[in-house]
Amino acid sequence: MITGWLPPDASSYGRDIDSVFRLILYVVGAWFILAEGLLVAFVYRYRRRAGVGARHITGETARQAAWILVPAAVVLMLDLAIDNAGAGAWREVKEEMPVSQLEVKVTAMQFAWVFTYPGPDGKFGTADDLTSAGKLHVPMGAVVRLDLSSLDVIHSFAVPNLRLRQDVVPGRTIPAWFKATRPGTYEIECTELCGEYHYRMRASLIVQTPAEYQAWAHKHWPAAKKSAQVDDRRLMAAAQ
Amino acid sequence: METHQQPEPGFLRRYVFSSDHKTIAKQYLGIALFMSLVGGWTAYAIRWQLAWPATVVPGYGVVGQQFYNALVTMHGTIMVFFVAMPLLLGAFGNFCIPLMVGAEDMAFPRLNMLSVWTFFVATLVLLASFFVPGGAAASGWTGYAPLSDNPAYTHVVWGQTLWILALALEFASFLMGGVNFLTTALNLRAPGMTLWRLPLMVWFELNGTVLFLLSVGPLIAGAVMLLVDRLLGAGFYLPAKGGDPLLWEHLFWFFGHPEVYVIAMPGFGIMLEILPVFARKPIFAYRTIVWSAIVADGLSLIVWAHHMFISGMDPRLATPFSITTILISVPFVIIVFAMIATLWGGSLEFPSAMLFALGGLASFLLGGVTGIFLGSQSSDIYLHGTYFVVAHFHYTMFPVTFFAGFAGLYYWYPKMFGRMMNERLGKLHFWLTFSGFYLTFIPLFLAGLGGTPRRIYMPSEYVLYKPLQPLQVLATAGALLMLLGQLPFVINFLASLVRGRAAERNPWRANTLEWTVASPPPHGNFAGEPTVFRGAYDYSLPGRTTDWAPQDTPEPATLAAAG
Numbered sequence: 001m002i003t004g005w006l007p008p009d010a011s012s013y014g015r016d017i018d019s020v021f022r023l024i025l026y027v028v029g030a031w032f033i034l035a036e037g038l039l040v041a042f043v044y045r046y047r048r049r050a051g052v053g054a055r056h057i058t059g060e061t062a063r064q065a066a067w068i069l070v071p072a073a074v075v076l077m078l079d080l081a082i083d084n085a086g087a088g089a090w091r092e093v094k095e096e097m098p099v100s101q102l103e104v105k106v107t108a109m110q111f112a113w114v115f116t117y118p119g120p121d122g123k124f125g126t127a128d129d130l131t132s133a134g135k136l137h138v139p140m141g142a143v144v145r146l147d148l149s150s151l152d153v154i155h156s157f158a159v160p161n162l163r164l165r166q167d168v169v170p171g172r173t174i175p176a177w178f179k180a181t182r183p184g185t186y187e188i189e190c191t192e193l194c195g196e197y198h199y200r201m202r203a204s205l206i207v208q209t210p211a212e213y214q215a216w217a218h219k220h221w222p223a224a225k226k227s228a229q230v231d232d233r234r235l236m237a238a239a240q
Numbered sequence: 241m242e243t244h245q246q247p248e249p250g251f252l253r254r255y256v257f258s259s260d261h262k263t264i265a266k267q268y269l270g271i272a273l274f275m276s277l278v279g280g281w282t283a284y285a286i287r288w289q290l291a292w293p294a295t296v297v298p299g300y301g302v303v304g305q306q307f308y309n310a311l312v313t314m315h316g317t318i319m320v321f322f323v324a325m326p327l328l329l330g331a332f333g334n335f336c337i338p339l340m341v342g343a344e345d346m347a348f349p350r351l352n353m354l355s356v357w358t359f360f361v362a363t364l365v366l367l368a369s370f371f372v373p374g375g376a377a378a379s380g381w382t383g384y385a386p387l388s389d390n391p392a393y394t395h396v397v398w399g400q401t402l403w404i405l406a407l408a409l410e411f412a413s414f415l416m417g418g419v420n421f422l423t424t425a426l427n428l429r430a431p432g433m434t435l436w437r438l439p440l441m442v443w444f445e446l447n448g449t450v451l452f453l454l455s456v457g458p459l460i461a462g463a464v465m466l467l468v469d470r471l472l473g474a475g476f477y478l479p480a481k482g483g484d485p486l487l488w489e490h491l492f493w494f495f496g497h498p499e500v501y502v503i504a505m506p507g508f509g510i511m512l513e514i515l516p517v518f519a520r521k522p523i524f525a526y527r528t529i530v531w532s533a534i535v536a537d538g539l540s541l542i543v544w545a546h547h548m549f550i551s552g553m554d555p556r557l558a559t560p561f562s563i564t565t566i567l568i569s570v571p572f573v574i575i576v577f578a579m580i581a582t583l584w585g586g587s588l589e590f591p592s593a594m595l596f597a598l599g600g601l602a603s604f605l606l607g608g609v610t611g612i613f614l615g616s617q618s619s620d621i622y623l624h625g626t627y628f629v630v631a632h633f634h635y636t637m638f639p640v641t642f643f644a645g646f647a648g649l650y651y652w653y654p655k656m657f658g659r660m661m662n663e664r665l666g667k668l669h670f671w672l673t674f675s676g677f678y679l680t681f682i683p684l685f686l687a688g689l690g691g692t693p694r695r696i697y698m699p700s701e702y703v704l705y706k707p708l709q710p711l712q713v714l715a716t717a718g719a720l721l722m723l724l725g726q727l728p729f730v731i732n733f734l735a736s737l738v739r740g741r742a743a744e745r746n747p748w749r750a751n752t753l754e755w756t757v758a759s760p761p762p763h764g765n766f767a768g769e770p771t772v773f774r775g776a777y778d779y780s781l782p783g784r785t786t787d788w789a790p791q792d793t794p795e796p797a798t799l800a801a802a803g
Contacts, residue, residue, distance in 0.1 A: 002689065003689075005686050005690050006622075006689055006690070006691075007690065007691050007704055016618075017618050017619060017621060017622055018622075020618040020619050021619045024613050024616055024619060025613075027612075028609035028610075028612050028613075029609075031573075031609060032605060032606065032609045035576065035580065035605050036602060036605060038580050039580050039583070039598070039601065039602055039605075042580060042583035042584055042586075042588075043583060043588060043598065046519070046583055046584065046585065046586045046587065046588050047590075048587045048588055048589050049587075052587060053520070053587055053780055053787060054519060054520040054521045054585060054779060054780040054787065055585035055586075055780065056521070056522060056779070056780045056781055056782055057521065057522065057524065057584070057585055058522045058525075058526070058777075059522070059523075059524035059525035059526070059528070059578065059582075060525060060526070060527065064524070064525070065525050065528060067577070067581055068524070068525055068528065068573075068574050068578050068581060069528070069574070071573055072570050072573045072574045072577075075569055075570055075573045076567075076570050079563075079566045079567055079569055079570065080563075082566060082612065082616055083559070083562060083563045083566055083616075085616075086559070086562055086616040086617050086618040086619070087559045087562070087617070088618075089618035090555070090558055090559060090562075090617045090618045090621075093618070093621060094550075094555040094558065094621070095555045095556060110393065152386065152393060153384075153386045153387040153393050153485075154384055154386070154387065154485055156550070156624075156625060158625070158693070160622070160691035160704060161704075163621060163622045164621070165550050165621050165622065165624055165625070166550055166552070167550050167551045167552050168552075169485050169486060169551070169552045170386060170479045170480075170485060171479025171483075171484060171485065172479075172552055174552045187702060187703055187704050189693055191624070191625040191626070191693040192384070192625065193309065193312075193379065193380045193384070193387065193695045194387060195309075195387060195393055196305055196306045196309065196378075196394070198309070198695065198696070198697070199305060199696045199697040199698055199699075202702070
C-alpha cells in the first residue's frame, strides 16, 4: 500500500533499494503501531475517574525498568539488521563499480545537463565525441557509467525511476552507474537547490532496446559505423 | 545568598533593559512569537504557490521563482534559529532554570541581558535582509557553498551576507545564554537540590545547551570563512581557488545535526515535566531518562554525515554513519517508552498543556520512525532531497517546537504572567493545530514517496509529480487550517494578560520549586533560600492526604509526625 507510491522501478538495483525500504517499513511500522496503540490505550484507560487515584510507580526498580529496557534491546537488534541490509545495497550501488559497456560524461551547470559520449572510438576528447544537451540515450541492459562534474555550484543528478541519486560537486568528478531494465523515457532532475531556475533543470533519460539505441547512435555518429558495430555485439551480449 | 527581598527596579530597568531572568525570558518569548508569525507568513506563501502555482497569493501577489527560493531559505532559518531556539532555550530555559533550581536569578544577569539584546539585533538584521536590493538569502537554510559563496550564482548580494551576520549574532547570543544556563544549574542550586533531584526540564535544557556549546564552534569558523569568501574573495569553498564545497557541508552539519537535538532536548524537557503533573504519577525511570538523553547527545555528535550520504564524500563513510544514526533510536525508544509508561496506572487530566504534551509525543513518534528511512544509507539514495525529508523533519521539529512549546506556554503562563489562560480556547487551539498539522504533512510524506523533490518552485510541471498535485493541495489546506488555528491562541494569550483569572501559586498542584512562590514571582524569586528535601516527581505517594509533595516539603516521616 505504502510502497505503491514509489514510481515504477526501471533499474537493476532498484529492487534491492526498495527491499531495504520495505524492511524498514515493516520494522518501524510495527513499532509505531505498538507505541501509538499503547499511548492511546493508556490515555483512555487511565483517564481521571472519581475515587480512583494514581499509583506511585517510579520505574526505578529493575523489574519495572525492564518495560523500557527490553524494548530498547529489541530495537538495538532490529537496528543492526537494518544497518546490515542497508550496507549490502549501498555497496552494490555506490561502492562497487561494475565493468561498464558505455561511459558518458555528465556536466551540470546552472540550469542544464549536458551529456558527452565518447563516440565510436570509445575515447573522450577526440573529434568523434558526441554532445547532447538535455537527452541521455542509453541501451537497455547495458551497464552505463556516468562521470559527473559541475561547472558552477552543487547539483544533484537524480532519476527516481532508477533509484539513482548523486550530488554533482564542482572541483570533483564523481562516478555513478546504472543498468536500465525497462525501455522508456524517464525524468532526470536536479535535486539540490542550485539557483533561480533550479526547478527547470531537468533532462530526459531515454532507455532504448539495443537495436533502437544502435539506430540512434548510427544516425548521430555516421563517421565510424564499423567500430560502432563492435559496440553492437557487446551491447547485445550485455542485454542477454 | 541574600535572604531578603530585592528592591523592585524602575520602569526601564524593569521592563526593557532588565537583567531579571523572568523579564529576559519574556523578551525572548515575545521575539519568538513575533518571528513565528513571520515564519508562518512565509509558510503560507510557500504552500499557496505549491498548491496553486503562479496564482496571486492573497496578501503577497504572485510569488516568483527567485522569491520562492528566498522564502524557503528564510522559512527554515526563521523557524529553527529565530523561533525554536529563543522559545525553547531563550524563553523556557531562562524562565525555568533559576526558579527550578531555587536561585534568585541567573549566575550572570548582565551577560544574560547582553544575550537577549544581541539576539534582538540578530533578529533585526535578519528581517532587514528581506528589504535590501537583491532580496533575502536564497541558497537554502543550509547555505550550501558555492551557491551561498559567490553572489554571481544567486544574484543575492546583501541578503546572503546579512544572513551570515544574523546567524553569527544569534550564535553569540546563545553562547552567552549557554554559559549562564550551565553555571546557574550547576552552581546556584539551593541546598538539597542534588543533581538527581533536578527537574527533567533542567536536565534537558542542560543537555541542549552543552550540545550547542560543543557543536557550534566549527560552524562559527565555517561562517567566518564564508563571510571572508564573500567579502574578500578568499575562496575557501571555491574549487577554482583551491577550496572545497564539501568543507562547508561538513562544518554545517557537524553543527546542524546536533542543533536538532539542541532544540529537541528542551522540547522533550517540557513534555517530560508536564506528563507526570497531569498523570499525577512519578515520571517513569527518571535516571534512565537522564542517561538516555546524555547518550543521545553524545551520539548526535557523530551522525552528521548522514546528511551527506550522496554528497560525493567517500562512499565507504556512509555505512559507519548510518550505524551511528540508526543507533540513536535506542535512547529515544527508552525516553518515549518511559513517557508512555508514565501514563500507565495514572489518573490523567487533560488541560490544554497536557493535550499539547500528548499531541507532541504522539507526533514525534512518526517523526522518529521516519528518520530510520533516511538514516539508512540505501533508502536515503531514493528519499534524499524529497518531500519525505520535509515531512520527516517537520514531524520532529514541529512537535518539539510547537506542541511542546504550546504545552509549556499553557503550563507556565500562570507563573509567567500571574493569570490563567482560557481552557476552552486552549483546547480549540489544540485540535485545530493538531488536525491541521496532520493534514499538512501526511500528504507530504506520500508526495515524497512519489519522489517529489523539495525546494522546487513548480513540482506540478514535472511529468512524475503532476498526478501528485492533489497531495500538494491537501497539504496547503492543512497549513491554512493550522494557521487559522493560531487565532484562538493569539486571542487567548493577549486577552488573558488582562482578563484572565488571577493565578494562585500552584494551580496545577505541581512539585517543582517555581510553584512554591507567588505568580508571577517577585524580583529575586524566593523570599528566603528554599531547602529541597525530595525529587521533583513525588506524586501520589501512599499515605499522604494530598497527591503531590512539593520539593521543599520535608520527608514523609517528618510530615507524618507534624500532621
